[in-house]
Amino acid sequence: MEQQVVIAGGGPVGLWLAAELRLGAVPVTVVEERADIDQRSKALTIHPRTIEILASRGVHEPFLTEGLPIPGGHFAVLDDRLDFRTLETAFPYTLALPQARTEELLEEHALALGATIVRGHRVTGFTEHAESVTVRVDGPDGPDGTYELRAAFVIGCDGSRSTVRTAAGIDFVGTPSTILGWLGDVTLDSPPRPGFSTFGPRGGVMVAPLPDGRYRVVGVSPDSLTTQWPGDLPLEELRVKTIAVAGEDFGMRDPVWLSRFGNATRLAAQYRRGRILLAGDAAHQHFPAGGVGMNVGIQDAHNLGWKLAATLHGRAPDQLLDTYHTERHPVGAQLMEHSRAQTALMTGFAPEGLDLRSLFSEMIATQPALNKALSERLTGLAVSYSTPDPAAHPLTGTRAPDLAFTGSEKRLLSRLRAGSHLLVDLTANVLADRTRPGLAVLTATLDRPPAAWATVRAALVRPDGHVAWAGTDEDDTVLSAAVDRVLAINHRPAVR
Incomplete structure (x- = not known):
């Protein structure tokens, strides 16, 4: 049987999975549509469990050196933040690090272990056989440069619009987007205090520092409750929205990224179908509450990599690979649950919603057990x-x-x-x-x-x-x- 594994998608999830497979002596080819790493960093937060995973492979030091440690996290941008300092881990904090840099570090790790990464190429489909899969790939010249790769397994790490998931006929079940949040990575001449966030009847906004000296301004407002796409987000609209919520724009200028994002929430019905597997956003899509998405995806890959390597080398019983779905699908379902719960709190602009936020925030501040339970869930440390x-x-x-x-x-x-x-x-x-x-x-x-x-x-x-x-x-x-x-x-x- 062909031993190579083909991974569609060279983001953080695909790169970590490639490294794990190479650690298990499995030949792997990562096919990534982007010619270069996208400098617009959707993910910014690396949670404690993910830092533990990096440390378990000895590659955590650059992340610790370059990332900005933050000793807590927010749940639905409540006034009282979760306190990570009491968590039972060597890394009781999150790291703020742009996804672009995370991808660079993970790519270096995967390449050092011998992974093959081809950029500017795109998986367009596949044909599954009894003992292998034939993967169709378009090269930089598009269909004129189409070629095939033979693999034992194909793994879709190709995002919420996954070609692999669609071609495999795996249902992506959930709810459509009803909210459009907004964000900008900008320079602030008068930045607020560290950890700044505010919420009221006009909306909520949070400001997070980036390691390069810029800031991420992210928020929701009553006009976010829409299913209509209003077009790209201009800087002036971000400024107006921020002033409406926070009372000032903090001197924002020189944006490097402006974006809107929705709350579509979907979960793949199967993480494995035959020789096709899914991980990361290809398996679960949700509102980016708490900054957990990339982390859950890397944890998917960490669960899958050793199992697939052991299966290919014959060291595992045949059913081991099925436990990837058995173990990680419930984690994805829980992700859907707490993302929706936070979304409800983050869009509670009416008096009833504001009172619910106030009550829940007070409970986080005064009930250590609740603070710990939510912190362990958010950070991935509670996964069992x-x-x-x-x-x-x-x-x-x-x-x-x-x-x-x-x-x-x-x-x-x-x-x-x-x-x-x-x-x-x-x-x-x-x-x-x-x-x-x-x-x-x-x-x-x-x-x-x-x-x-x-x-x-x-x-x-x-x-x-x-x-x-x-x-x-x-x-x-x-x-x-x-x-x-x-x-x-x-x-x-x-x-x-």
Whole structure:
């Protein structure tokens, strides 16, 4: 069977997926329609879980150096912001970094691992066969430059208007746009205080600093409640809207990007159909509330990459690839839910809506449990994958924290950089002989273990940092047999 994977779309999601596949020694070609990286950065926010993912592959330092750390986030632009400083992560903040720079860094990472990236080319369709897919691509000369690529799988990372999803006949179910928000990346001569946002009967506006010294001004107003497209957004309209809401325009000038955006909310009915898979905006479309879209897409790719590599190398049971949909589709559904919820709060311009916003904002400020729950959901730290085994340890499916080990400076995230499963042996070497290709064994003791890990004697951590299995049995023989059963399911020797 042809082992190459073709990825349609070279944005952050496609680039991270390409790198993950190369980490798993899978040949990959990324086909991107744009000849150059788009400097109009739709995504600006990198959330804590995404920073953890970058750190698990050792590529986070440039992001930390160049990104602007912000110790919280907004939920529906309420007056009281979510506080990320108490989150149980080494990265309790978001990073503000233009998507263009994120793409540059991710492209460098993918190329360094050996990915092939072709720009100015576009996937136009495919023909699926029993053991492969023939992908049709238009080159820079359009249809006159059409050619074909043979692949084992095709992955649509090609946005909300995905050609791959459409060609696969996968339904994109949801609700149409009823709101048009507005934004501008501009220079401000008199910028407001950091973290500025305001909301009232005339609308809401938020101002966020960009690393290059410019600012993003983004907002909604009563006239945003429309299904009619009024045309491109001119600077003067942005100025008028901002003054109406905030009382001033902060000296805005020299725009580098002006845009409108809607709240169409749709979810792919299937993330996998045969040899076709979807990730990122091709799988889920929503109002950009909380800046989570790119992050959820990268997390899709992080879940999919190791599974596809293990499948192609024969180290995984045939049904492993189906768990990509099983695990990530509910995350997409939850994304739809909290995006719609925030949209309702962000368009509550009537007195009733303003009172609801005031009440909810006060609860965020005074109820730490609510603040934490919303923060963990928004940042992706709360994602946990269900298991069909009712006897499984409660840690199963959860995100493994960046555990510290006694006598070692290397924590758990740094142990995942090879993209392998990691068997954490806390039994003083009972399980050391399980090492095999694609599986590393770490014999260690935990330094100040979290409460949930206090009685764990062994755990299998997946390449994406989620716990595949955890065992607490004090009998070494029983524990060892349990590990063998788990490995037979999760990490069998290669058979092809």
